Amino acid sequence: MGGAYIILLACCASCYAASDLEIFQSLVLDRLNTLEGRVAEQNGLITSQQSVIEALLKTVFSKDEELKDIIHRPSRFVLESGDGPVAFTAAIQPRVQDHVGANATVKFETVITNLGGGYNNTTGVFTAPLPGLYMFSCSLLDHFDGKHGSAKLHAEIVQNDKILGRVFAHADDTNRDQGANTVFVQVNQGDRIFIRSVDNNDLALGGEMYSTFSGYLLMQL
Template identity: 65%
Template sequence: MMAVYKCIILTLASFTYCYAVLDSETFQNTVLDKLETLDNKIALQKVVIDNQQSILHSLLTGSFQAYDERKVDGIDRKERFLLDGNEGPVAFTAAINARVVEHVGLNETVKFDTVITNVGNGFDNTTGVFTAPLPGIYMFSCSLLDHMDGVHGNVKLHAEIVQNDKVIGRVFAHAGDNYRDQGAQTVFVRVNQGDRIFIRSVDNKDLGIGGELYSTFSGFLMSQL
């Protein structure tokens, strides 16, 4: 009987050993499979990183030719920055050169007599009006000095930047007896060819505007449409 028990014990021990061996091999194979999958993922990521580095290198070394064309990916790019184009740029700056322009009336267009820049010939210093020679996105800025001498001392300066009949910006200044005040405004607007932009006095029937190049009106075509 004892011999039978010994045989059973040896058989169970043998089965336990075989199971342990098989379980160890299964675990090892599973780990190897995981490592192989991880290696494959790392290899794919390296390919992606290499491609991205190549693209960045091309951009940083000045490969922008595709972006300079009118068509990129089949899309018509009509907008372009006007520096080297044959149709631009368009830019102007005009100022009041006299010491003061007196008696500017209600809703009167401010005339900037001295032309500093007028590329594109859009500004008319006899009328104070800029007429857009090209359509596009423009920047306009205006700076006005409130005159304080004599009958114009304490009078508030209030003016508007006007596009055709639409107000697109306002300028305010209020000088006192012992100081002068200057107001300024800058706007970015879409302008059609032939649109008129000018500065208009409001809320004052007898305004004095300081000159000596303190009061200016400027515009610049940023991008043609």
């Protein structure tokens, strides 16, 4: 009887042990499945974020190319361009440039600024190195003292053969006179801009930096 009771207890203990092991194994499997699910969820999130990052990078690089395209667009302010700026100012330094004939190109021999190298002080002509919208201005001093030529200054700003604007001044025996004009004009590459006397066959043109010729490329087209 006693031996049978011991055997029964051993069998019961063995059953409880087997049952606890199955429960433990079930819990471990459940926890493992939960962890695997969370890992799969995280992997999905990472993949989604990678796709978002890749899309953002493509957008950034696309915008960067668009900015480069804007910067190098043909129509723009020249200060934002690698081609410019183009600007010049020249003046007549001597007290008087005497005996200037009719239809003669006025030569501003003293160069103050010549960015882009378009102005030639030997000929008095500015040749546009770039196409675009330009501003040109001219200020001329009429000189009269009876030695260097007659009074009544009449000149014009010329683009190739086209008159853009005119300058007039009329000195007398005691006073010199000043005339000026400014124009904005579209210019093609290679166009020639210069100042030309009109109808005075013996003009005395005042200097001392009073007479100047300037131009500036505002926007390349």
